[in-house]
Amino acid sequence: MEDVAKLAGVSHQTVSRVLNGNPNVSARTLEKVQGAIVELGYRRNTAARSLVTRRSNTIGVLASEMSQYGPSNTLLALQQAAREAGYFVSIAGLDDVTPETIEEAMLRFMDQGVDGIIVQVPHSGIFETLVSLNLGLPVVAIGATGENRLSGVAIDQTAGARQAVEYLISLGHQHIGHVAGPAGWVDTQARIEGWRTALAQAGLPEGPLFEGDWSAGSGFRAGQEIMRDAHVSAIFAGNDQMALGLLRAFGEAGINVPGDVSVVGFDDWLESEFFLPPLTTVRQNFQELGQRCVHILLAELDGGARGGADVEVVPELVVRGTTASPSLN
């Protein structure tokens, strides 16, 4: 920086002013300084800068299940949004989710000096852990809403599930089952709730509920159980992979989809459009989710306010080929 100042014939402080966009710099010096910066290929030292400003321009992202479809897409979006805002992204992936591992990761973030943290851990009950840690840093939790000591951004999965089930009802289905995700996930809970609500509002009896683990294999097994035990004309699957398993189970047994049974998934992952038949599903806008997260976090960073900001992103039903009116027999 001293070199740049010398070359431009000004003081290092003036260079700093140029770099920080300070308005009190004459057009002439501005030009000279910028010229010198380019000529020397000068780049500001982040460590020194953050030592004095107490800002690292880094946000920490705490994630689990990083290789799953939803989380990895959210992570991608998060990272894009952060970069656009001029922030670096530091990630910590959790192998297993316990209060201890969460705390450890958070302390690491504190050590690193991140400005704020985004938590992308879809397990129930982590929010208390987050609140109890009480780091003096803005935290935005994905999936957390209604927690007033924490800001949250969520895809309104209950609404998404409700949309899906309401659509099935509108087609004339009266016996609608649900293959849920594993217990302990916020997503699982929300989707079950949406399914229940839609049925209750339509005055329909609650259909059978199966528990899967998000994998196609568990969907397949649920499909076999359904064929053996249950009497349904439509099934709402907790995600597209399990829907794929269902499709496979039914296909193998000669049950026609959507002729005999309708199936709806959740996620709209890449392959769903290529299922046979193409899967009717609920699309989540991860892009928007990520952007909202980052924007809320940045607002807290600038404004100083803490917690309580909640945003819900509404998902969208994508009707494709696995849904039809129930057959009359």
Add this chain to the structure above:
Amino acid sequence: MEDVAKLAGVSHQTVSRVLNGNPNVSARTLEKVQGAIVELGYRRNTAARSLVTRRSNTIGVLASEMSQYGPSNTLLALQQAAREAGYFVSIAGLDDVTPETIEEAMLRFMDQGVDGIIVQVPHSGIFETLVSLNLGLPVVAIGATGENRLSGVAIDQTAGARQAVEYLISLGHQHIGHVAGPAGWVDTQARIEGWRTALAQAGLPEGPLFEGDWSAGSGFRAGQEIMRDAHVSAIFAGNDQMALGLLRAFGEAGINVPGDVSVVGFDDWLESEFFLPPLTTVRQNFQELGQRCVHILLAELDGGARGGADVEVVPELVVRGTTASPSLN
């Protein structure tokens, strides 16, 4: 830090020594200082530290296709390995891969002051870009081997593909097709090469080659083409998703797998075990890949040596239900 020193009754420098594991500290003071650190909940300031040491303890990971199976798993492993070594991980995801976007991301990493960079961009031709940027930083590129100005770690996909095809040959197949990934990916190229080599070594004619785009949809279309035009008893698919598409195409047409056609995939993704029948595929050890990457990078950081270190991780054939000897008719 000054506070800790005061509480322990020593100088701040002694505290620093304790923190850095300097041996020249008496047991008594060591204990006192550690006590004071715990009591005050003191944590060292990273910015100040890296200002003087010129080390940020951060490694940058440049990634593209972050939401795909391979990349996201590698990223996960990378991050774990880095954390175990006490490093932070900063990520930059590329939307589109051009020399410009790569350069921009790299400059961002330089600004951030990362100690080293791992590149996880599976496109051909990016290595020249990396070399030409000539940042004075250790760079380890995943998928790059034989580049002597750059260190590389790769899964030996050629060997994996060869294993798969050799296995088909050992079953007695003589007409073996390949559904490749999109052009421009290192992986695509390597897998094609392995397939060709195995056929050539066995003295078999080169079977038909189809180009997909990694998606199940493209595999499905390739399957339809194959049924229409080609005469093969086995197909080696460039990844598991495309293998899934093939399975679907054949299943729909009443062609039995593995009775009429054998299919082998590549990746061993989560769902492959649940395909119908379960997919024979090639498993890549992303865990090891990630660890190797980080270790090579750290070795360069400590040793000062640059480039040239190459490691190949050998994948493993997983035989499941989609392969059998060719039928005799």
Add this chain to the structure above:
DNA sequence: TACTACGTTGTTAGCGCTAACATTGGGGTG
């Protein structure tokens, strides 16, 4: 006893930057 050597601790300077204050000079006002 006097000297050296070394283990232990303290002191000083400076990493590269920004905040706060000090200084300069040109234009408007009475």
Add this chain to the structure above:
DNA sequence: CACCCCAATGTTAGCGCTAACAACGTAGTA
């Protein structure tokens, strides 16, 4: 013409840490 004001720039201090050196005391040696 003297005054003040403010925009433009320079100067100084200090963020929290580590490296380098200085100082101290104790034990071993002659």
